[in-house]
Amino acid sequence: MTGMIQGPDGRYIVGTVKVGDKGQIVIPKDARDLLGLSPGDTMLVLVDTTQGIALVDNERFQHFARSILAAQPDEPAKPE
Structure with missing residues (x-):
């Protein structure tokens, strides 16, 4: 490189x-x-109007999003 x-x-x-x-x-x-x-890979385009553009590999982003969703409880927490 x-x-x-x-x-x-x-x-x-x-x-x-x-x-x-x-x-x-x-x-x-x-x-x-x-x-x-x-060639042919899909990229996710993220935009922040103050910081600019970020390109994220869609597969990596989907894996990240799935891991967040998997960590969420099935039922909403009840207030104490």
Whole structure:
């Protein structure tokens, strides 16, 4: 992997991208390799109007969401 800067906790600076005429960007090869992304993979786009855009691998996000839902109790807690 060339030109990447590794930060703490598995975070990297991979490079810059330009937004094309159709609003498309190309995820840098180093980032695709690092995350194991392949053509046809589905990405979830998260937007925070103050911090920007995050792309999340849909499979990883679904796994994360399922684990949260599995940890929830079946019945609502009764007030004491």
